[in-house]
Amino acid sequence: MKLLFVHNNFPAQFRNLATALAGDVRVQMAAIGSDTARAMPGVSLHRYADVAPHTPAHSFSRRFDGETRRAEQVLYAATRLANDGFIPDLILVHPGWGENLPLRAVFPKAKIVVYCEYYYRAEGGDVGFDPEFPSIGVDGAVALDCKNASTLLALASCDAALSPTRWQKSTFxxxxxxxxxxxxxxxxxxxxxxDPGAVLNLGDGLRLTAADEIVTYSARSLEPIRGFHSFMRTLPRVLEARPGAKIVIVGDDGVSYGVPPRKHPTWKAALLDELRGRIDERRVLFLGRLPYADYRRVLQISSAHVYLTYPFVLSWSLLEAMSVGCLVIGSDTAPVREMIDGDNGLLAPMFDRDALAKTIVGALADPEAHAIRRVRARNFVRDHFDARGVCTPKLIEWIGGLAAPRRLHEPEVGLAFPPRVEALRASGR
Incomplete structure (x- = not known):
C-alpha cells in the first residue's frame, strides 16, 4: 500500500501513525509539506516553497487566495511524485491551508481522507465567546465563513474524513x-x-519538586483563546490564599490563534501591567517554550494544573497533563467537558475569576481529597487516548478498511499492525 500525507507542518497530527507504519515493509509512505515540515524515518518528504501573494486580494478572499497559491505548489510537488512512480492508494490531508485542492486532479483513483480539525462559525465556537472582546460584525461573519472554503471543497470531494474529538466533529x-x-x-x-521523584531545575539555585506547591499552566502561546487572561486574573487571590505557592507558566509570548493586545506587545506584558502591585511577580515563573523533557517535568511536579480554552480545538497538553496524573482544573467549556467529568478532574467557569480562583485554592488546600482524581485522569487517557495501544491501532484498522476495497485482488489487503502495536492491542492496552 502507498500512503501519502499532506500537511504543511508534517508530521503534526500524523506523527503517531507514520511512526507505527514505518517498520511495515508492505507500506510505502511519502509526505508533502512546506519548508516547516520535518523529516521522519520511513517517510519520503517532499517540501514545497510558500509563494507570497503578488497582488492584493479582497478581504473576504484573502485567505483563499493564499490557499490557492499554496495549492499550486502542492500541485507541482504531487505531479513530481506521480512522475516518479509514486501513486498513492490513500491520502491523508489537512485542508486548513488549501493543500487538498489539487489532489483529486493529480491522483483521481486515490482514497482521500480529510483531517477535520475545526470549522469556523460566527456562533457556538471561539468567535463571540469572550464577552471581553467586541463582536466581529456582519463583515467579520462573512469573512469567517469564507475561511471554510478549502475545507468545504475537501469535504465535498473526499472519500472519508477524520476528527480527533466528538465536539470538533460537531462544529462541521x-x-x-x-x-x-x-x-x-x-x-x-x-x-x-x-514521576514522584521528578525535579525541575530552573537555574540560580531554584529547584522545584512535587513536594512544593506548584500551580501550572501551559499553552503554545499565552493568549486569551487558551484562557491566559482569565488565569492571570486569579493570581492575586491564589497567591494571597496560598503564601507558599508558586505559579509556573509554559508558553510562547506570541499569538497563535487570536490577535495581540492593542497597547502592549504581548498578552503577557498586558496582564502583568494590569496586575502590577497586586501579585508578587517573583512567585510567577514564566518559562517560555520548553524542550519536551522539561515540559513533562513541569507536569510531573504540578500540584494543580489549569487548562482553559474557548470552544476551540482541544490541545494535546490537556491529555498529556491527565496522562501524567495531574489534578486538572479545566474550563467548563464543551471541548473540555468531553474529557473531564468531575470525577477525573475539576471544572470551573472560565470567566468567573473568583470561582476559578476558589477552585484552584481548594485543590491546593486538600490534595489528598483529590488524589483519586489524578488516578482516574491517567486511567481515562490510558484507556481511551493511548497512542500505541488504542488510537493508532484503531486508525490503522480504519484506513486499512478504506484502502482494501480497491485492492481485493491482492493478498495483502489493508494494513497489518506492526509487532509493537499488535502486542499492545492483544494485551488490551
Missing part, C-alpha cells in the same frame, strides 16, 4: 458529518507518566 455542517469518523491521534502515555 450536519450534511457532512456522516463522512467524519472520530479517532484521536493519541498521546504517549509511557512518556507522559507520573
Amino acid at each position: 455542517p450536519q450534511d457532512f458529518q456522516h463522512k467524519i469518523t472520530v479517532i484521536h491521534e493519541g498521546v504517549d502515555t509511557d512518556l507522559f507518566a507520573p
Whole structure:
C-alpha cells in the first residue's frame, strides 16, 4: 500500500501513525509539506516553497487566495511524485491551508481522507465567546465563513474524513458529518507518566519538586483563546490564599490563534501591567517554550494544573497533563467537558475569576481529597487516548478498511499492525 500525507507542518497530527507504519515493509509512505515540515524515518518528504501573494486580494478572499497559491505548489510537488512512480492508494490531508485542492486532479483513483480539525462559525465556537472582546460584525461573519472554503471543497470531494474529538466533529455542517469518523491521534502515555521523584531545575539555585506547591499552566502561546487572561486574573487571590505557592507558566509570548493586545506587545506584558502591585511577580515563573523533557517535568511536579480554552480545538497538553496524573482544573467549556467529568478532574467557569480562583485554592488546600482524581485522569487517557495501544491501532484498522476495497485482488489487503502495536492491542492496552 502507498500512503501519502499532506500537511504543511508534517508530521503534526500524523506523527503517531507514520511512526507505527514505518517498520511495515508492505507500506510505502511519502509526505508533502512546506519548508516547516520535518523529516521522519520511513517517510519520503517532499517540501514545497510558500509563494507570497503578488497582488492584493479582497478581504473576504484573502485567505483563499493564499490557499490557492499554496495549492499550486502542492500541485507541482504531487505531479513530481506521480512522475516518479509514486501513486498513492490513500491520502491523508489537512485542508486548513488549501493543500487538498489539487489532489483529486493529480491522483483521481486515490482514497482521500480529510483531517477535520475545526470549522469556523460566527456562533457556538471561539468567535463571540469572550464577552471581553467586541463582536466581529456582519463583515467579520462573512469573512469567517469564507475561511471554510478549502475545507468545504475537501469535504465535498473526499472519500472519508477524520476528527480527533466528538465536539470538533460537531462544529462541521450536519450534511457532512456522516463522512467524519472520530479517532484521536493519541498521546504517549509511557512518556507522559507520573514521576514522584521528578525535579525541575530552573537555574540560580531554584529547584522545584512535587513536594512544593506548584500551580501550572501551559499553552503554545499565552493568549486569551487558551484562557491566559482569565488565569492571570486569579493570581492575586491564589497567591494571597496560598503564601507558599508558586505559579509556573509554559508558553510562547506570541499569538497563535487570536490577535495581540492593542497597547502592549504581548498578552503577557498586558496582564502583568494590569496586575502590577497586586501579585508578587517573583512567585510567577514564566518559562517560555520548553524542550519536551522539561515540559513533562513541569507536569510531573504540578500540584494543580489549569487548562482553559474557548470552544476551540482541544490541545494535546490537556491529555498529556491527565496522562501524567495531574489534578486538572479545566474550563467548563464543551471541548473540555468531553474529557473531564468531575470525577477525573475539576471544572470551573472560565470567566468567573473568583470561582476559578476558589477552585484552584481548594485543590491546593486538600490534595489528598483529590488524589483519586489524578488516578482516574491517567486511567481515562490510558484507556481511551493511548497512542500505541488504542488510537493508532484503531486508525490503522480504519484506513486499512478504506484502502482494501480497491485492492481485493491482492493478498495483502489493508494494513497489518506492526509487532509493537499488535502486542499492545492483544494485551488490551
